[in-house]
Structures are given as C-alpha cells and as structure tokens.
Amino acid sequence: MSNKAILLARVAMVNGLQWPLYPVDFKTEEGTFSIYLYAINREHAAAILLELKETSVLRDGDLVDITRND
Template identity: 75%
Template sequence: MSDGAIFLEQVVPVNGITWRLFPVDFTTVEGTFSVYLYALNREHAAAILLELKETAVLRDGDLVGITNE
C-alpha cells in the first residue's frame, strides 16, 4: 500500500551522462516550498530554472500517477 510518497534518485545516469538532483526553493504568501530538477551541474540547473521562470505553465488536470518509464 502506498502512502503517496515520491522517491527521487539523487543521481541518474542517462545515455552515459550523469544528471544530479537540485532543490529549488520558492516563497509565497503561504510559506516556503521546494521543487526539484535534474541537471548536469549547478550552472546547468540555474539555466533550467531561468527557462522555467520564462516558459512554465500549469498543465490542465491533476497528476494521476508516477512511472519510471
């Protein structure tokens, strides 16, 4: 039985390239929260975050599940 927890690997090899997990914190009127993203290094993570800030949109619908594929 699942409690709804999501487990993320700190390091993930993809096609021989190592991707690392980086935490991203943000603050709203409700408090400080975190999301996580995979990047090659800290500079790459910063570039991804900038791109997210410029282009991210919330998808329609709710998250139904998580798969490893």
C-alpha cells in the first residue's frame, strides 16, 4: 500500500460560485483532529457541520484509492 497525500484546493468552484475550504477541529481522548469542508460562507459551513452531526455514518471497508472527479 502506497502513501498518497490528499491535496485540497483552498477554493472550489461549484456552479460558478467560489466555495472556500473551512477547517473543523474535534477533540477525542486521543487528541485533536481536523476535517475540512467546502462551503459558500462560514454560516453555510456551520449548517453543513450540523447536518454531518445528524446524518453521518462510517462507511464499510477501508479507503482504497484517491481519484479526482473534476
């Protein structure tokens, strides 16, 4: 298994709009970790985070590969 970096653009273009990248930190007994969300603005990022809290589930299996979808 090779180690690949996951590179994220600071801004994504979605339907002609710029969606900046917002960092989200969370704390566990193992330490502080981060995820990143693309959103139109900070309020949109907060709404996405709330939706993630309410609806997210861990997928079965491990991450096998990284592919681009643009």
